[in-house]
Amino acid sequence: MEFTLLLDPHSPVPCYQQIYAALRQKILTGQLAPRQRLPSTRALAQSLGVARATVTQSYNQLISEGYLQTVVGSGTYVGDQLPETLLHAPDTEPGPSASPSPLTLSAYGQRLANFAAGPSTEPNTPISFRYGRPALDQVPLGIWRQLLSRRCRRADWLDYAADPMGYGPLRGAIATYLTQARAVQCHPDQILITNGTQQALSLATQLLVSPGDTVALEEPSYLSARRIFASQGANLHPIPVDGDGLNVDILADATGPIRLVYVTPSHQFPTGAVLSLPRRLALLTWAQRQGALILEDDYDSEYRYGGRPIPALQGLGSGQSVLYLGTFSKVLFPSLRIGYMVLPPALGPIFSRAKWLADRQVPTLEQAVLADFIAEGHLERHIRRMRSHYDRQRQAMVTALQTHFGDRATILGDKAGLHMMVRFQTDIPDAELIARAEQAGVGLISAAPQYLGNSPGHEFIFSFTELDADAIATGIEKMSTICAQLQS
Structure with a gap:
């Protein structure tokens, strides 16, 4: 038999899918009855003016889904086992009895539901001062590709990892690096490889903080860390930060026991202050x-532009009360989800069990490539080169702010890291300035969400890593123009 199928040669949908959809629709609507014989693939292809292989591909898909069946020596037929309810499904609305039961969340789920759990909205503008990303165009991809290719020629990374603490050679390379560059006191056995700093914070919170425990943290502080502590049911106790970092005197005067304190002593986030000796x-x-216990988050300490990096807090004591956190996402690239913790020896076994239950392991291949990258000296050379690069970018930001704002802009913190926090002398609400800047193609990030309490306002976080000097100057100039327009 012959029947008509309408094909659109200009449609982005491939012809075989058009044929498949048309035949399926005829079967479902009864235009093609069960056990009705279809034209051969050759005949239908000639009728439609398409290649026989195209019709064959359509038939094969319909056969695999049960709409058609083949009979050897006879041909292709509409399937005779199609459910009657599928061919004549009535259009009905579910009644009250069909309403699904409401889902009940755990206490943890309910705490998560009380705040925005996803990533914060970032400006999608031609010039964006968003923070948290290194200069991706400076990543030594050629070297990384060579190391990756070399590792892929081997098969020792295909199986499950033997140790949930992480790949042994990488832990050894990190221990050597931290001892030399950060004065951290550690042995490879104390190092746990994690899927970024977020997992390190999550594991520490799950294992060390019970609901109702008090966690002290800097004010302002890293928003994601604060959310992780809150999701565990911790009581958050903000401690003010000044030019010398966390005010330890105020911490010491706090009433009631404090289970854990979270700090970023080498480059306080977001103010940039350095915790004094x-x-x-x-x-x-x-x-x-x-x-x-102290959680020391050393997220971007490699980049200090006014002298040598400040030694880690962990290396100043016995190491028994400090859990040291680090990441390679800021040094190399964000999709490299490899972070690490330096644990007090007594905590190693329980963190190993928790890591195994969480996700078993960080991918071995990436760990092996990173271990080679460190051991062969590429990391040290990359950091040295990027320190000079970021220093130039930071100077461009400082110059632009001084040129267009003068004493109406105060740069907070030390000459370090991948961002700076700036306080402006203005009466313009943050939200209005952000909206007007976005209309002008400039993305701004307010520091207000990083405060647990009330924000003083007019503080913004500027990254200088992804923009060149011209873009930085243009963005700050546009911001200055907008401020002048709104205040006139």
Whole structure:
């Protein structure tokens, strides 16, 4: 038999899919009855003016889904086992009895539902001062590709990892690097490889913080860390930050036991302050006296432009009260989800079990490539080169702010890291300035969400890593113009 199928040669949908959809529709609507014989693939192809292979592909898909069946020596037929309800499904609305039961979340799920759990909205503008990303165009992809190719010629990374703590050679390379570059006191056995800093924070919170425990943290502080602590049911106790970092005197005066304190001492996020040596020693003494633990997040300490990097807090004490966190996402590229923790020896076994239950392991291939990258000296050379690159970008940002704002803009913190926080002398609400800047093609990030309490306002976080000097100057100039227009 012959029948008509309408094909659109200009449609982006391939011809075989058009034929498949048309035949399926005829079967479902009864235009092609069960056990009705269809034309051969050759005949239908000639009728439609398409290649026989195109019709064959359509038939094969319909056969695999049960709409057609073949009979050897006879031909292709509409399937005779199609359910009657599928061919004549009535259009009905579900009644009240069909309403699904409401889902009940756990206490953890309910806490997550109380705040925005996903990534924050970032500006999608030609010039964006968003923070958290390194200069991706400076990543030594050629070297990384060579190391990856070399590793892929081997098969020792295909199986499950033997140790949930991480790939042994990478842990050894990290231990050597941290000892030399950050004065961290550690042995490879103390290092746990994690899927970024987020997982490190999550594991530490699950294992060390019970609902109702108090967690002290800097004010302002890293929003994602704060959300992780809150999701566990912790009581959050903000401690003010000034030019010397966390105010340890105020921490010491806090009433009630504090289970854990979260700090970013080498480049406080987001203010950029560096925790002074007297306060570092005071914090270690306080933690030992109180039996509290310190989470030291050393997220971008490699980049310091006014001298050598500040030694880690962990290396100043016995290492028994400090859990040291680091990441390679800021040093190399964000999709490299490899972070690490340096744990007090007593905590290693329980963190190993928790890591195994969470996701078993970080992908071995990426760990092996990173271990080679470090061991062969590529990481050290990359950091040295990027330190000079980011220093130039930061100077361009400072110059632009001084040129267009003068003393109406105060750069907070030290000469370090991948961002700076700037306080402006203005009466313009943050939201209005952000909206007007976005209309002008400039993306701004307010520091207000990083505060647990009330934000003083007029503070913004600027990254200088992804923009060249011209784009930085243009973005700051546009911001200055907008401020002048809104205040006139």
